[in-house]
Amino acid sequence: MAWGLQTYQDTIRREDLTDVLTDVSPDANPLMTMLGTTTAKGVVHEWLEDYQARPTSVSGAAEAATTTFSDLTQPSRRSNFSHIIMTSFQVSGTESKVAVAGMGDPYDYQAAKALRDWKNKAEYALINSTLVSGVSGTARKMIGMNAVITSHSTGVLSGCSLSETEFNNMVSDVWSDVGPDEVFDMVLVPFGLKQKISTFTAGNTRYLDASDKKLVRPVMVYESDGGIHRIFAHKDIESTHGGTASTSTNIGPTFIGIKEDKWKISYLRPVKREELAKTGDSKSGHIIGELTLEYRAERTGVRRWGYANTG
16 A cells, blocks of 8 residues: 655755754853953053062161162053944845744844954954054054963973973962962963963862762862962964974964953943944944953963963
């Protein structure tokens, strides 16, 4: 008996499209989320930094000596350029009317996606941007952490592994310069270096969940003699090279440590969504904001590069 089975070429079958849209875009931005904010008043944002070095020799005054005067170290003026970041989005008239799956209103969905993109671009600039004044029609750009950390910035021998001793040496270098209360407390590294730090024996506890025999790690915090350091794996930290990429030395992942309260994001124009004038058969807008990195004491931080890719 023939049952009249339909073939896979049957045109009467409907699509089985679920009303779910999965987004796995990388959008973890600890700096944009955690750093404090200030307000800028101009495209050249300035602030003062004071630093008094400790003595390196014994001093004394003789009895009845005449008072002598010497110039005290004056505060230094620091500055950074405001950096405009803009992401755009556009939806056709047809797209705004047809039935779509998983996103609700297409215009609002694209606007939200552009906002995430704006935040990602700002995070990347805070770390990797180099200073550009913006003359002759070029965009102004801030200086980011990679370029601004110079007091404790060193390339290690190519292929050198990040060890617990190496970590503590970095802590010691900064501690000797700024004292015990100002050592970096936030560490940004590629995933491979975070894995390496997780093998350190001090200040790292692992828990065994007896119910499912699963090894569980807490949020990673490393405690050295110089303080407590939170460790973040960051997608925007150099994971393949550092230093001068054109040379054969110092090629490897970068380690950045900062004192969180000494770094601020300063906004000249807070980020906002703006709808643009209608052109043709579409509705468009952009996300725009203008910000800069305020580095109040870069000497509290550290940057080292050139480690082996696995730490």
